[in-house]
Amino acid sequence: MIDAAEIAELFYRDLTRLLQEVDSFPDDAAPWRVLPGIANAAGNLVLHLEGNLRAYIGQELGGIPFERRRELEFSTTGLGVAALRAKVQDLRETIPAVIAALSDELLAAIQREEISGKRVSTRQFLMHLYGHLSYHLGQIDSLRRIGANGPPLAFVDLVQANWPVSGRNVPSSQHRIGTPPGSLFARRWTPPAPHHRPNLPAILLFHDSLGCVALWRDFPAHLACATVRTVVAYDRLGFGRSDPHPGSLSPAFIREEALESVPKLCQAFGLERIVPFGHSVGGAMAIASAAQWPSLCPAVVAESAQTFPEDVTLAGIRQAQVNFARPGQFERLARYHGDKARWVLDNWVETWLSPSFAGWSLDDDLRRVLCPLLAIHGDRDEYGSPKHPEQIRRLAPGESRIVLLEDCGHVPHREHEARVLSEVARFLAR
Numbered sequence: 001m002i003d004a005a006e007i008a009e010l011f012y013r014d015l016t017r018l019l020q021e022v023d024s025f026p027d028d029a030a031p032w033r034v035l036p037g038i039a040n041a042a043g044n045l046v047l048h049l050e051g052n053l054r055a056y057i058g059q060e061l062g063g064i065p066f067e068r069r070r071e072l073e074f075s076t077t078g079l080g081v082a083a084l085r086a087k088v089q090d091l092r093e094t095i096p097a098v099i100a101a102l103s104d105e106l107l108a109a110i111q112r113e114e115i116s117g118k119r120v121s122t123r124q125f126l127m128h129l130y131g132h133l134s135y136h137l138g139q140i141d142s143l144r145r146i147g148a149n150g151p152p153l154a155f156v157d158l159v160q161a162n163w164p165v166s167g168r169n170v171p172s173s174q175h176r177i178g179t180p181p182g183s184l185f186a187r188r189w190t191p192p193a194p195h196h197r198p199n200l201p202a203i204l205l206f207h208d209s210l211g212c213v214a215l216w217r218d219f220p221a222h223l224a225c226a227t228v229r230t231v232v233a234y235d236r237l238g239f240g241r242s243d244p245h246p247g248s249l250s251p252a253f254i255r256e257e258a259l260e261s262v263p264k265l266c267q268a269f270g271l272e273r274i275v276p277f278g279h280s281v282g283g284a285m286a287i288a289s290a291a292q293w294p295s296l297c298p299a300v301v302a303e304s305a306q307t308f309p310e311d312v313t314l315a316g317i318r319q320a321q322v323n324f325a326r327p328g329q330f331e332r333l334a335r336y337h338g339d340k341a342r343w344v345l346d347n348w349v350e351t352w353l354s355p356s357f358a359g360w361s362l363d364d365d366l367r368r369v370l371c372p373l374l375a376i377h378g379d380r381d382e383y384g385s386p387k388h389p390e391q392i393r394r395l396a397p398g399e400s401r402i403v404l405l406e407d408c409g410h411v412p413h414r415e416h417e418a419r420v421l422s423e424v425a426r427f428l429a430r
Helices: 004-023 042-059 070-075 081-100 104-108 122-147 219-227 253-269 281-292 311-324 329-353 387-395 417-429
Strands: 110-115 118-121 172-179 182-189 202-206 231-234 274-279 300-303 373-378 400-405
Touching: 004 042, 004 081, 004 122, 042 070, 042 081, 042 122, 081 219, 081 417, 104 122, 110 122, 118 122, 172 253, 182 219, 182 253, 202 219, 202 253, 202 281, 219 231, 219 417, 231 253, 253 274, 253 281, 274 281, 281 300, 281 373, 300 417, 311 329, 373 387, 373 417, 387 400, 400 417
Parallel strands: 202 231, 202 274, 274 300, 300 373, 373 400
Antiparallel strands: 110 118, 172 182, 182 231
């Protein structure tokens, strides 16, 4: 049975073919010529495909906000070839990534939308939309060839289009980085050519308080594909496969991580510029890294970041402490941290609940972040209210983009992966 990556590959190929069509119009007037007996110009069919794919795939399946104005798809005229191309290019970057992030369970789920009065699975619905795309692609080709006297095109095939297939063929390598207090474990993902752009700053991932490289799961590979960049994730000292921490976390551990680990990682991987991307406390570390190393960081992404010890944050930690006392819960943590699991849990709880940490805030670092900043936060985050992204917007002097995800908890990259990938790719492409 066809899977999400294979469906995404088909969409990627045909959207590449649509780009070929748009690029082949000889001038800005050509897409809007209406032939005798034909209802729509080729340019209107391009806009119609954009509205269809953004509404039914981007918004319905990926959670990407979009307000469809179907009547404008068929009444708009005069957009230049460059403007049409930009729309199709954005579709090609967004739509396959949304599809590729769908799980087998979501593909099998029954869709709200009906096809000819019948409710179908997401998989069947996607194939229906793919047929719609292919049908109008053929019409656009005919209109271009007749109306603009254009030549037939040598359409790309699946091999030539070269969709990265949902991160499954993204090569990765494991590394050990020596530091005075202990060795750090890291992993690097590099998209295959021609999708890799080595001149772009690599993304450096900072995990959460109980996290590690393994707990990012497939997200780094998907992120590498979506952004065409190298992605590096590492285990902080005391976590995952890194060496044990020699002591306890200090109240200044967030800024210390930015000051001490970032230069060593950049040196080890030969990174001249990075985009720090952190989840939860890792989001605070990403912001601190951008503040401490402004020439190194042209942008920063913070996901579910805490900016101060909010009451809801502390309540969430206390509840997690209770949950980990239940049978089997601590063992799940030990699967990823081994003998270090007790240190990981205790240092998280004790540091955040300590009176010496009560006065901590990210305010000073935020005031020093001059680069563009993307903050992604769930509206149901059990470890932090929307006060945190609001604080980021208020204090960061550079450009800030806030994305508050509806019906989302503390882990947006797992709960709404397609939306997160799309938002990060759009943010970094500007």
